[in-house]
Amino acid sequence: MQWVIITCNNSKKIVEAQKYLFNKYLTQKFHGFEYIDLADEPVSNWTQNIYNKIKDLKLDDYFIFGLDDYLPVKQIDNVLLYEALSFMHDVKGNRFELSWGASKKPGNFIEINEQILKYGLGVNYSVSCQFSIWKREALFELFQTPMNPWQFETKLHLNEVYCYKSQYNCFRYIEESAISGRKPGKVNLSILSEGDRNRLINLGLVNSDDIVESWK
Numbered sequence: 001m002q003w004v005i006i007t008c009n010n011s012k013k014i015v016e017a018q019k020y021l022f023n024k025y026l027t028q029k030f031h032g033f034e035y036i037d038l039a040d041e042p043v044s045n046w047t048q049n050i051y052n053k054i055k056d057l058k059l060d061d062y063f064i065f066g067l068d069d070y071l072p073v074k075q076i077d078n079v080l081l082y083e084a085l086s087f088m089h090d091v092k093g094n095r096f097e098l099s100w101g102a103s104k105k106p107g108n109f110i111e112i113n114e115q116i117l118k119y120g121l122g123v124n125y126s127v128s129c130q131f132s133i134w135k136r137e138a139l140f141e142l143f144q145t146p147m148n149p150w151q152f153e154t155k156l157h158l159n160e161v162y163c164y165k166s167q168y169n170c171f172r173y174i175e176e177s178a179i180s181g182r183k184p185g186k187v188n189l190s191i192l193s194e195g196d197r198n199r200l201i202n203l204g205l206v207n208s209d210d211i212v213e214s215w216k
Contacts, residue, residue, distance in 0.1 A: 092135075
């Protein structure tokens with residue numbers, strides 16, 4: 001399965017930590033990952049900057065898209081991952097959010113089966129940077145509108161968006177994100193285990209003095 005992950009100079013310092021955690025928690029061999037580096041390109045044109053860099057990649061009809069500062073915190077369930085991919089092919093969906101907490105968002109979800117929910121009109125963030133399986137055509141179309149990442153998530157709406165019920169824990173990661181302009185230079189490791197924190201520190205991938213527990 002292909003993964004496209006966005007990085008830039010503001011968050012690039014967390015990439016090696018994310019790679020380490022993917023290597024640990026993705027039971028399938030770590031491959032098919034494409035890091036797209038936006039460097040210092042203007043954030044106001046974030047969507048089109050991404051589009052210009054990925055439009056010529058040989059991407060499948062469905063691939064996983066997300067950001068460099070969402071850090072995995074436990075084993076990724078490959079069975080659920082590929083069941084979600086198969087489901088998306090069957091229903092021709094636009095996005096399947098992989099976060100364990102997607103179904104906890106306020107609003108009315110539509111129950112598809114015992115595992116899967118569909119976003120209703122009242123559910124916020126039908127468009128999101130959280131790790132999701134995306135239909136290439138749908139994501140590329142959204143990228144045509146020049147927007148920063150916050151506008152991308154809050155100003156756009158998407159139909160045919162799905163997620164697992166929270167008890168079907170496909171992919172657990174730090175949803176608050178590990179890097180934020182709210183505390184420049186800091187790294188949020190909130191729900192990461194003590195063992196993983198120590199390992200990242202010992203490997204020199206995270207500075208212990210930079211660690212915070214949330215952005216509040």
